[in-house]
Amino acid sequence: MIALHVAAGCGGTGRELAPYADLTALAGFVTRTLTLDPRRGGRLRIAESRGGLVRAHQLQNPGVDRFLTAELPWLAQQGVATWASVAGSSPADIAAVVRRLATAPGLSGIELNLAVDDAASQRLHDGSTPRGAAEAVRAVLDILPDNLALHVKLGADVRRLPAVARAVAEVGCDALVIGGALPAALDNGTPAELSGPAVLPVALRAVRTVRAELPEFPLVGVGGVATAADVRAFGAAGAGAVQVGSALLHDPSALARITSELEEQS
Numbered sequence: 001m002i003a004l005h006v007a008a009g010c011g012g013t014g015r016e017l018a019p020y021a022d023l024t025a026l027a028g029f030v031t032r033t034l035t036l037d038p039r040r041g042g043r044l045r046i047a048e049s050r051g052g053l054v055r056a057h058q059l060q061n062p063g064v065d066r067f068l069t070a071e072l073p074w075l076a077q078q079g080v081a082t083w084a085s086v087a088g089s090s091p092a093d094i095a096a097v098v099r100r101l102a103t104a105p106g107l108s109g110i111e112l113n114l115a116v117d118d119a120a121s122q123r124l125h126d127g128s129t130p131r132g133a134a135e136a137v138r139a140v141l142d143i144l145p146d147n148l149a150l151h152v153k154l155g156a157d158v159r160r161l162p163a164v165a166r167a168v169a170e171v172g173c174d175a176l177v178i179g180g181a182l183p184a185a186l187d188n189g190t191p192a193e194l195s196g197p198a199v200l201p202v203a204l205r206a207v208r209t210v211r212a213e214l215p216e217f218p219l220v221g222v223g224g225v226a227t228a229a230d231v232r233a234f235g236a237a238g239a240g241a242v243q244v245g246s247a248l249l250h251d252p253s254a255l256a257r258i259t260s261e262l263e264e265q266s
């Protein structure tokens with residue numbers, strides 16, 4: 001059966017989701033993206049649209065140090081396979097975040113978030129080019145301890161994906177996370193991302209594109225998953241694992257439902 005993960009940022013700190021889902025049964029629980037310093041979000045952050053959620057993507061997070069003291073210990077105590085999503089303003093800044101996480105007990109891996117669409121305006125390193133992505137991955141690998149795995153999230157832009165995915169695969173990581181949210185805007189013009197049902201076909205195309213470029217490389221698909229059929233569609237496109245995101249905000253018990261649908265139909 002295809003392994004299920006909670007997508008970055010969609011399971012809160014874990015505590016909010018735990019009453020509705022057995023987090024210990026997941027292949028991975030990905031945190032919201034962590035930066036060295038805390039980041040505050042804007043006042044208007046999220047809205048519903050007919051196709052899914054539109055969310056300002058200011059990478060609101062408490063900062064890596066606060067995550068280590070206030071969130072990771074609980075996840076570790078529950079036995080959740082926790083993946084810390086990380087970003088930073090430069091390869092060195094990303095490495096500084098990872099260095100803080102490297103010795104923390106209870107972490108399974110790092111998900112390097114290179115899927116931010118307008119990195120410069122977010123004060124983030126631009127990982128959308130083969131060179132930029134490779135530099136960031138190299139900086140992480142230089143300090144990553146052997147006990148932590150590395151996933152690299154690359155987004156859904158099929159014009160850039162083949163070259164960027166190849167560059168990252170050549171530097172090395174355990175899997176590429178393909179798909180995710182698409183550039184959008186809130187009604188007041190705030191730059192945002194669209195996620196949910198509308199992005200599923202886009203993410204499937206992205207996974208197929210990378211699968212064609214890298215026939216053997218492990219891929220994790222993300223975008224619009226709400227049913228077992230969606231999970232199987234990602235499997236058919238070439239993903240060995242799938243992340244569930246916005247569906248959890250609509251229905252926090254979606255993971256349990258999808259898992260039992262998959263078991264019934266297998």
Ligand SMILES: Cc1cc2nc3c(=O)[nH]c(=O)nc-3n(C[C@H](O)[C@H](O)[C@H](O)COP(=O)(O)O)c2cc1C
Nearest residue numbers: 007008009032033180181195196223224225245246
């Ligand atoms: C509320 C919310 C918060 C998110 N936070 C992050 C984040 O911190 N880092 C990240 O890489 N992606 C983040 N995402 C994007 C998701 O991880 C996922 O890639 C995207 O929503 C597409 O999957 P979905 O259609 O299943 O939601 C967030 C999405 C939502 C809805």
